[in-house]
Amino acid sequence: MAADQVSTGTRAVESVRTTVGSLVSPASERQREIRRIVALCLPFSVLLLFSGVFPLTEMFRISFSESRLVTEGFTVEYYRAMVTDPYYRNIAFNTLWFAAATTVTSIAVAVPVAHALEKYALPAKSVILTVLSFPNSLPGIVAAFMIIILFGNTGILSNVFAFLSGQSRIDVAIATSVGGLFFAYIYSMIPRALLLLRGTYAEVNTDAEEAARVLGATPLQTFRYVTLPQIKPGLIGASILVFRTGLAIFGTVLILKGLLVWTLQIDRELAQGFNIAQASAMATVWFVFVFGFTVLMLRYTSAEVSI
């Protein structure tokens, strides 16, 4: 037994030595390729280790801590609370339906825009693209501020609606409601969906679409039978991207409130309840859910969306 362990250990050391040796002095083209891959990925791998893997591991460990502030003991109490406490279940439900609703709406709006951009010659296309991509770099807090300007108690549109309906401005202001949050969020989600969909549209076989047209299909039928199946990977990819981003909503909801979602509650656990263990448990669940969801979705599509 001991001899076997020694032998296994020796083989492992030998294997590591061989790998390192081939990286230092590669003998074949394949080994030279591996060395190049390692060199190219090394900076990111180091970053991933120290700002990704290590914090996640630490967070996972804290989530089982008996103390709310320091890491000691072992308990699953914080996970149990998320399952049994209606307060957390309600937050989970809010988070999921909000992410799903923003996903469906963003995709529904982005598909026709992508279609128009990729299928037709538009004047000033580069200007249109710049305007459409602008919200991509818009911080959630700024998007929230824009909604307040439009739909807040003294917002421009609130004033218009109040004038038209005869109600008070405060009654018609929706900036801090779920509706306001929804508008603010889909505004920044549509360009993300558009980005992926435009890439997919570029690969659509236009000859096949024209074939459908001459065979008697209307433009709508052509979209349904020919275009839609071809953009399916893009649709799934965009859905994954938008849904994941929807789950991670924070800046916008921090300003507008409107809905208590998972990330906002994590912030409250940390800032108001000083409950680091509960926040870690919530963050762990969030991470596992997003990771699992992405892996599951990618299993059924060739969508090019990274985990």
Add this chain to the structure above:
Amino acid sequence: MSEVSLERVTKRFDSTVAVNDVSIDIDDGEVMGIVGPSGCGKTTALRLVAGFETPTDGTIRYDGDDVTHVPPENRNVGLVFQSYALFNNMSVLKNVTFGPKMHGVGKEERRERAHELLELLDIEELADRNPKTLSGGQQQRVGLARALAIEPHILLLDEPMTGLDAKLKQTLRQELGQLLDDLGVTTLYVTHDQEQAMSMCDRIAVMNEGHLEQIGTPAEIYEEPANEFVAGFIGTANLLDGTVRDGTLSLGFEDVDTPEAVASNGAVTVLVRPDDIPVGSGPIDVEVTNLFYQGEHIQATGELPDGRELTLRLDRSETAVGIGDTISIDFDPESLHIIESTR
């Protein structure tokens, strides 16, 4: 089937005139070819007939009806693409039944029609396959079956054999020619391959830079080209400058009787095909400058006594001829064709 006509059709894209005042009448059941070099406007002409482009000027008619502004889905046109353009999300059978389905044909009838066409094209066994799994030749047959399934007014073939290997191209050419004859479907065949057009089409329209240069039967186009472009594009041509004076054509190194009625004396361009030049005896000496073995024959280039270049066709038996040798040739007045006055 129906008659299709383009009447003085022009298509401009910004400052580019892709099709310039082109008129073509395609008779019922006729196979009309459009040939020309890349960018000559032949594909635009096809797209105008299909309805993907709207003419800037002119009219397109099917059986006398103006369809100029009718969208493609209402024209009942069968189109076979160079890229096949099959629906890869559907089986072969569903590809073929797609058109009839869009035209409101019942499920049983469209399946029956599809199976008949697949059988006719000898691809019945591929009915349940995905087009992606088929060879180029098989995909092209599926594309043809799909186009014919709607019983189109006109069948449009856009470079349908580009991308296929030479042997398959030859086989498909024969089969397609036979099929179009049998079905009697009015066809517009667009290709840059003049050989394909010559062998498959009843008439050919030669286009260049948006203009229609000549329209006629393959024999007319080959034997009596309207101008230097047509002569040079269809087949191999020797174009020689000459002068006509009182019934005599002077080529500089040789005088011959004018081969046809020439209205007036003066400078002319003369076409003589390589296969119309007898080699081995004659009054004109040509120095061979290059030889190209082409399997069935040998193509030679030679220098005439006045330094001009001439293309000749040698039998395979002439293998003794080498570069630098001098061979004798003759010009038969009957094989010379005066195609245009140069001034």
